[in-house]
Structures are given as C-alpha cells and as structure tokens.
Amino acid sequence: MTIPLSVIWKDEQLTILDQRLLPQAVQYETLETLEQVHDAIFQLKVRGAPAIGIAAAYGLALAARRHKTVDIESFRKDVKKDADYLIASRPTAVNLAWAVARLINRIEQAGTVAQAKTQLIEEAQLIRDEDEAACRNIGEHALELLADKERVLTICNAGSIATAKYGTALAPFHLGKERGQEFQVYACETRPLFQGGRLTVWELQQAGVDVTLITDSMAAHTIAAKGIEAIIVGADRITANGDTANKIGTLNLALLAQAYGIPFYVAAPVSTFDLSLETGSSIPIEERAAEEVATIGTQQIAPAGTKVFNPAFDVTPAKYITAIITERGIIRPNDEQTIEAQLYAVPSKGETV
Template identity: 45%
Template structure:
C-alpha cells in the first residue's frame, strides 16, 4: 500500500493532511494544511471537509498526526493525550457515525499495541491504519457503485440532494458513485441536483463534480423538486447518508426528508447509498440519532452576502431523518437491501 494518498478531497504526505477547502468551491480552489490534530478537528467542525466517509477518514489521519505530536512522551502521558485528542475529534460533528467508527478503529490500534511496542512504532501503525481507512473507502465506494448501478436503467434521470460524491468521501462517492458506475457500464444517465440550502453543497459541490466528469447536470433550487417530479423528469432519487439506524431510518442533509416524501407521492424510487460504516446498529431508530444544529448565520447569509438582519431568529438543523417506509432500498458495498431493514441490515455484517 502506498504510504501517501492524493484525491480531490485530501492528500496525505506521510506527516500532514492537506484538505481541499470545500467552503469556497467552486469559485475558489484553495487548500488547508493540517499539521496537528487540533487543526484537523477545526477543519471537520468548520466544514473545510464534510461528508460522513470523508469525515471518518480525516479523523483517522487526525489521530495519526496526534500520535506524532505525542510520541516523545512517556506511555502514560501519551495515552492521556491521545484520549483527549480522540475526544476533541469526536466532538466536532455529532450526527455522522463514520467519525466515531474511524476513531474506534484508531483507538483499537493503540489498545492492542501500547504495551508491546514503542511509541515510534505505534505512530507508524496508526498512520498505516489511517491509510487503510482511506484506501478501503475508495474500494468500498466503487463496489457500492457497481451494486447500485444495477438499479438504474439506460436513459434515467436521477435527482440528488446535497453532495455524496468524491468530495464527501475519499474518492468516487456514494450516491454519485452509483451514477458514475452506471455511466461506466455504458448507460446514459443525467442528473438534477438540488442546490441544498442553506450550505449549497448541491449547487457548489455536486454540480462542480459532475460537470468536471462531463455528466449532463441541471441545477434546481430545493423547492423545485416536487414540480420537476410532477413533470415526469425524474426516474430515481439517490442520496447518501450520515447515519442509518438499525431499523433503516436515514439521517442525511436537511431537506432529504422532504425529497423522500415527494418521491413517494410521485411513485419514484428513493435510494440511499452508504457504506456499512454509516449503518449504526446500536441506534435502534432515527429518533435516537443526534441532530447537529449549526451556526444561524449559515441561513442569515449566503456565502458573504447578508440576506436578513442579524436579529432575526433562525433554526438551523444540519440534518433530518427519513423514516424507513420512504426508503426504497439501501445500497451498500455488501449488497442492496430493499425491505425488512431491521432484520436484513444486521446480515450485512455477518
């Protein structure tokens, strides 16, 4: 395995993590270099990087960087410092379960090796594990894409919400990975992309990705989705997920629930593409999924342009939960689950 990685989303050079700053795309292509774990945590919290799989991989590299920072300490102090680093990274985004999944993988490396190796070697093992998380994500997304591509027909037009592409993962994407795989199979697929207020991930990121790939793409505002469906322009909806509960309830970017209801009304299949690391069998239903609330200025402003007075009260949940009865199928790297999520999702882990 190469000790370095470079994708649209991130670059790891063995010591530092370089992230494309997704806050400024597509108008500005700038990068943030994280030299310590605090800078990694800040980048996750401030949405320099976003998307559940990308957040997980970034957190893995954050733990590897933290180990480099603390490897000259005694083991007792090292363990204390690493625990605090893990807690800091875990506090950044509460909804995306991939974050906690990746941190658990990294902590397991520490627990299994702290007594039997020196800290320099432990840092090497943590860097190796972080890279494995990143490379695994790419392989998983491609397999997921192949599984989901079978659900799309030649000539289909797909509606997406938010960004579940290469920028939301290490590379290739979840929902957009399905679209890419279908096109690679020779199918003609076009896309309608919701702009995804208030952070505009669909307008800024999804459209940018798809246009770069030469995929026919039409941007619409979120409140146009129902009318576009009514006109018969949409054959399928594909979204990603930040956490899937054990019963198949899906937490994803705010507005996903509305799209799912509209799809149900118009008889359009609503697919969710997500890796097993996004499925949280310890969370029984969507009711227990913590929903992050973000800064109110994300709604008061559009990029740098102020829309309303700062005194206006704002409610800004970053995610909503789509009940399982609105989900036609969940696409994973292990296969596609179409119903009976409570009994069928656990089988994917066997």
C-alpha cells in the same frame, strides 16, 4: 475529465480541498495540527461523512506523532483525549467516531510508542483504502438498480469529494461515465450552504456528467415536469431499523418519491450504520449558526435579529426508503432483520469492508 479528491495523504502530510471555496476557487490546504483538523471539519472545509472520518483518522495519527511521551499507557491516554476532541467537531456523522475508534483500538496491544505511531498511520491509510473500494462497490450495486433509468435526482454532495473516491450516491454516475452509461442528474441546491449547487454540480462537471441545478423548492415540479425516475441520496447515520439521517431536505425528497411512486435509494457504506441506536429518534441532530440561514456569503438576507432554526440534518423513516445500497449489496426491505443479516454476514473473498 477527472474525478476530484478532497483528502490526500502524501509524504507524511495531510492535505484537504477547502470545499467552502468551491466553485470559485480550487484551493488545497495542508493541515499540520490537531486543532487545524478539528477546525477544518467543524468549518466544513472537509465534509461528507466518509471524508470526515478519513480526515479525522489522518489527523489523529498526525497529532500522535507530536506527542513526546515514551510511556505507552500515557501515550494511549493522550491519543484518546485527542480523539474525543475530534469527535466533538461534528456529532451527527457516525463515521467520525467510528474512524477514530478504530485507531484507538488498533494501538491497544502496541508495545511501544513508536510502534503505536506507526500503527495509527497504517490504520488511517487502511480506512481510506477501504472507503475507495467500498464506494466502487456501492456504485456497482447502484448501477444495477439504475440500469433502466436515466433521469435521477439527488441532494447535497455524496460524491468523490465527500469520500475517498467515487462517492456513495454519486458513485453510479462516475462509474457510469467511465463505462459510457449516461445519466441526466438533477441536483438540489441544498440550502443553506448550497452543497448541491457548489459541490455536486462542480464535481459532476469535472467528471463530464450531465447535471442540472434546481432549487430545493423545485423538486416536486421537477419530478413531474422532467420525468425523474429515481432519487438517490447519501447518509450520515443509519440506525438499526433503517431510519436514516442525511442533509436537511432529504426527508422532503423521500415524501415526494412516495407521492410520485418512484424509488428512493440511500447509498452508504456499512461504517455509516449505528446499530447502537434502535430508531432515528435517537440520532443527535446538529444545529448550526443562524448566520448560515440569515446570510448568503456576506450578504444579509433577513432582518437583523431574526430568529432562525437551522438543523443540519433530518431523519427519513425506513418506511420511505426503497432500498439501502452498501458495498456488500442491496438491503431490501431495510429493517432490523435484513440490516443485521448484511452487516454481520461474513464478507465474500476479496471484499473490503
């Protein structure tokens, strides 16, 4: 069994796993233009906050290679325009804007266009490598919290195919499998696009992890009937006070964890924190097309013309989160002081942030 990957840069080419087609087909697609990268992110061919950031970084570097201008200032303006275009593809996941901003900052001091193009590729690769290291560290810290637990519930897909490797919320399951620590994972299907059923179940099966699928509405009963001992989820944006945006349905699980007295963990790299926003009420929540709710695949399941409310994310208040797990350690309690202390702490030797 192997851990699958979703964003691959090899021989100066960007290839992604089209996650819309899983599990029926495992199909990789080579992206050659900025527009293709934008559409791949918007259409959810590539998804998961870290993977989106990695794909966008490579996409920006890829597009920059095609610019013909030899004037460095004009080149920077062209790259900034490309960056704004990519950021518009998915507004909620902060990793996207964070990643392209890193590339923009990297070329601020470049003396030539050729130097800038090289630096963009180097920075994109650095972001990818840092994310893999961060995910491994998140998994290590999560295993500390789950050391005496076996039955764990999750939602959406915060796994290897949502990151560079290992994932965030799924990292302890992948690492645990490598070390002989077995978990019984229960995955919510994650309506309306079924990222839990299509992606998390498929990914964990590829790695040989014991996983059981439930519908989102079965969560409360499953916690009681199966003795769920913890819930762990990923994040798309975490504000200064610890409020967390994640896939729609996450808040439901946090409230259930509170009611049943079990821990509710959020696993995310430090790049997912947005300290410019004080609370979750300021997070922009993406609303998607009605068809995602009114249909399953090509099959209409609601009457034509039905009004639909389709937010892609919800916000879990910090008070419902037992701990936030980052590559730097465990934030508990998660509030302005503890978050700021960890994010601005000097990394220990060998730590990649």
